Amino acid sequence: MMDKSAAELISITKSYGQSIAVDDITLRIPGTSYTCLLGPSGCGKSSTLRMIAGHETVTRGDILLGGKNITDLPPAGRGTAMMFQNYALFPHLSVADNVAFSLKMKGVEKSARHVEAMKLLELVDMVGFAARLPAQLSGGQQQRVALARALITNPSILLLDEPLSALDPFLRLRMRSELKRLQRELGISFIHVTHSQDEALSLADQVIVMNKGRIEQVGSAQDVFNKPQTQFVAQFMGGHNVMRDGQSYLAIRADKVQISKTSSKDGAGLSAVVREIEYLGTTFSVGLDEADATQASSPISVTISDALFSQEPLEIGQTVFLNWKPGDTHRLAS
Numbered sequence: 001m002m003d004k005s006a007a008e009l010i011s012i013t014k015s016y017g018q019s020i021a022v023d024d025i026t027l028r029i030p031g032t033s034y035t036c037l038l039g040p041s042g043c044g045k046s047s048t049l050r051m052i053a054g055h056e057t058v059t060r061g062d063i064l065l066g067g068k069n070i071t072d073l074p075p076a077g078r079g080t081a082m083m084f085q086n087y088a089l090f091p092h093l094s095v096a097d098n099v100a101f102s103l104k105m106k107g108v109e110k111s112a113r114h115v116e117a118m119k120l121l122e123l124v125d126m127v128g129f130a131a132r133l134p135a136q137l138s139g140g141q142q143q144r145v146a147l148a149r150a151l152i153t154n155p156s157i158l159l160l161d162e163p164l165s166a167l168d169p170f171l172r173l174r175m176r177s178e179l180k181r182l183q184r185e186l187g188i189s190f191i192h193v194t195h196s197q198d199e200a201l202s203l204a205d206q207v208i209v210m211n212k213g214r215i216e217q218v219g220s221a222q223d224v225f226n227k228p229q230t231q232f233v234a235q236f237m238g239g240h241n242v243m244r245d246g247q248s249y250l251a252i253r254a255d256k257v258q259i260s261k262t263s264s265k266d267g268a269g270l271s272a273v274v275r276e277i278e279y280l281g282t283t284f285s286v287g288l289d290e291a292d293a294t295q296a297s298s299p300i301s302v303t304i305s306d307a308l309f310s311q312e313p314l315e316i317g318q319t320v321f322l323n324w325k326p327g328d329t330h331r332l333a334s
């Protein structure tokens with residue numbers, strides 16, 4: 001039997017008037033998986049999520065969940081639940097009543113919905129806060145309540161729109177592992193929209209990189225980071241240099257480029273001038289310009305360990321030679 005939490009988007013397009021926000025995307029979300037939709041602002045990731053949730057109509061295409069076509073179903077009839085960026089809790093309702101809200105709408109009797117709400121609050125470790133109002137909670141606690149409220153409908157897919165962006169960096173890391181734990185424990189699929197590369201890489205079984213309403217690349221976190229297929233993905237994921245090689249482009253990770261102060265005997269190595277040195281704690285990031293570029297070329301970024309840099313410190317303005325193993329380069333499609 002088909003996994004209830006597997007979804008398919010088939011040739012989905014979303015237009016707002018004349019402008020196309022999502023342009024004919026086709027996508028498979030495996031069951032019981034954590035998927036991140038990643039891309040810059042305006043690339044269409046929220047529109048895609050809202051179409052899956054049923055909060056936005058689909059201009060063209062079909063959405064299947066567990067093999068069933070849900071394209072034209074109302075949000076509550078889809079088997080999806082959504083958690084919003086601002087949590088959207090009702091300020092005048094207690095935590096328990098917020099969590100139980102959708103059961104009330106379904107006509108579930110008071111004591112039964114209270115029992116369910118407490119179960120969900122236990123799942124997110126918030127039982128002790130059941131009687132409080134949202135205003136009496138921290139941002140992280142409000143978020144847990146919002147999660148409990150979304151999960152009480154027993155969805156096959158939980159949709160999360162920038163769920164961590166309102167939290168401070170410390171809490172963000174904690175909630176990140178919490179989300180992953182919940183997804184595993186519940187055995188459903190999470191689809192999480194983010195513009196943060198770190199967030200997507202650390203959470204997702206499947207990363208979907210979007211750009212201008214289209215999908216640039218789909219793959220595991222490691223694939224998308226180590227084997228970017230396009231210039232956009234290499235540059236957006238960061239940590240890579242994109243270099244022209246004849247008619248095409250190559251990507252190479254910043255930590256795979258070696259800097260030496262002298263050229264090797266066979267004269268190999270790209271001559272470059274050090275323009276910037278940034279200390280990042282355990283590593284140094286060195287920015288360089290190609291010394292004899294015939295045309296405008298983008299700066300090259302090299303990451304070296306703290307230990308290596310200390311052995312042979314570099315100076316701004318110094319000319320050095322860059323080398324890398326051919327096997328570490330990666331040809332880009334465009």
Ligand SMILES: Nc1ncnc2c1ncn2[C@@H]1O[C@H](COP(=O)(O)OP(=O)(O)OP(=O)(O)O)[C@@H](O)[C@H]1O
Pocket residue numbers: 016020021039040041042043044045046047048195
């Ligand atoms: N309700 C709307 N009416 C008109 N245009 C819209 C509407 N919602 C989104 N858009 C446009 O559609 C495009 C995609 O927006 P969307 O919110 O899906 O992108 P996003 O990748 O989620 O961006 P962000 O990270 O900034 O939220 C943008 O150009 C946006 O201005």
